[in-house]
Amino acid sequence: MQIIPLRQNDRIQLKKPHPCGGNIFLILRVGSDVRIKCETCGRDMTLDRLKLEKSIRRTLNSSSIDT
Ligand SMILES: [Zn+2]
Structure with a gap:
């Protein structure tokens, strides 16, 4: 299983869209719980x-991506 690094201000795309139809979320805070904003x-x-990690389809980092 892939470990997804979650960082504040990263954008993530979830497998399950928000009720409003969007599926891109911005990470506001990372801890044992993660606060995200649609x-x-x-x-x-x-x-x-x-x-959350299980429901992430991919991350959309604007900054550098570590390989
Ligand atoms: Zn929404």
Whole structure:
């Protein structure tokens, strides 16, 4: 299983879209829980980190990507 590094201000795409239809989220805070904000409607929510990692399709880092 791939380990996904979660960093503040990263964008992630989730497998399951938000009810508003968007599936791109911005990471606001990372801890045992992760707070993310929907880029489409601007709502934020807090998710369990493990649960979130499983529902990430991919990360959309604008900064450098470590290989
Ligand atoms: Zn939304």
